[in-house]
Amino acid sequence: MSRLPRWWPTVVFFVALTSFPLWTHDGYLLQLVFRVIVFAVLGMAWNFVGGYAGQLSLGHVAYFGIGAYAMTLSTERIGWNPWLGVVLGALLAGLMALLIGSITFRLRGPYFTLSTIAAAEIIRVLVQNQDELTHGAVGTNAPLLFQAPDLDAKFFFGAMPLLGGAFALATWIHTSRFGYRLRAIRENENTAMAVGVNPARDKLLALLPSAMVTALAGSVYASYFSFVGPDTVLNIEISVQAALIAMLGGAATVWGPILGSIVLTLTAEIFKTYFEHTHLVVYGLLLIVVVVFLPGGVISLFMRRWGFRRRAGPIGAQQ
């Protein structure tokens, strides 16, 4: 009896998800799943730096915002096609990652985390105050990447390649030598250096794709909600969300951010039907629960049950 190959769940998952708009035309459901996909991509991108390399960035919103603003402003001010603006956003985010990373990665632990917040806040304050260029604190309309009819379905299909690309990148990092070097840095930076890993270079190499993918997610997100403003696409909550999604599902795993995004989005959605202003309480409590009771994330529950052996322990396991 031949056994199914190991990659069959992946294929089933992607085929099922891609065909989703064929079964339903419910705009609300499509919107919900679209958000799950975009935030899963955000969590996956964060995971490269936060999960594998163990560098707790709370400044990823900077790249998200750069993606959203680059698409919007290049369309509005120069008259570019918005898709060209999406590419520009990813490139700019990559450049910015090299700049911010070369400064912040010189710091470790809480100093690193705070410096990422500081960098993101500097960008937010600058955007907020350059009224002539960015429309300041008020924000502005973002261009549509797709035209009606069937906007929800089109955006859904638009987000799928992003998820596929992030998934492929994550799988590569998970299994490549590069990924092992990142884990070595996470476990002990000094020891990693002693065995010939160059942490400064590898952390920067992890941040580069992380920032670019985050920027792509930012453009798609802004276009879907057709709005950019410092309080939405440069809000520090997005950074926390990226970290929370990855940690909730399982840091340094390929499927973790997808699981995390599903759990977070659905929990927030359920509570939203009962109370106003609940999303922060939900995020906060989930973060506390994960850190205190489940540092390996939701995925560690499945892994234990199915007897999977992990390639590397969760971040909490190093103590």
Place this chain on the structure above:
Amino acid sequence: MAFLQAFLNGLLVGGVYALIASGMALIFGVMRLVNFAHGAFLMVGTYLSYYGWTLLGLNPYWAFPLWGAALFALAVGIYWLLVRRVMGANDFLQILLTEGISLTLVGLAQLVFGADYRQINLPIANRITGFGSLHFSVGYILSFAVSLALVIALRQFLAHTEMGRAIRAVAQNRTVAPLMGIRVERVSAITFGLGIACAGVAGALLLPIFWTNPTVGGPYTLKSFVIVVLGGMGSVQGAALGGLLLGVAEQFTAYTWADRYAEVVNFVIFLAVLLFRPQGLFGGKA
């Protein structure tokens, strides 16, 4: 003269910053914990102060010990329930936990109090006094005076009491302190409570000269960490000086350049100090 005015205004605001940051420095120095929930506890202090005044008529300038005590109790409870569990863990989990506590407090405040801005109208705080062409709001002077008195009291407490010595011993060496008969868990709980009481009292004192809403605390978490870094990690005196310095730096930025860039200046100072003078401006070793 406007220059002198900006300098003195900076000192007055800086006094309150000094109190907030002393609390964070205490927690960081003793527990090696970066408290990302510091600003959220400050926010709780502003609401206690607000409802104390509007419902019970308690003037924050003499009722602040009550609000400090309430925050001390809240913080000790949270320590036993949650923070204790990550004390041995890496800073990655500690930061995420305190961030989670912060989000929960802010979210609860939004649920219970709503997202509106709130202000109190305290006649004494709105009075203006002056010397020559210099003008000061009495509220700022009172908040400054009480804050600075509390920072000095905290320093004396650490220097001269039995508990203060125990706290300093734990800060110096967590492993050896228990061998000297110090109950490290208890000391940590009290330190966490004291540090957060500082933030809460500062919030109560800020309310009469400022306003509040559930997200008012966010910038103070970052500000107090900037100050802790400026003052040399974990030193209360350093944090007090750093607080005054940051207050003055902000006012000068607002005076010479633009109000809205004051925040940027904070972060640039922060990055520059971390990169070029990580031991802080006042020399103390990390």
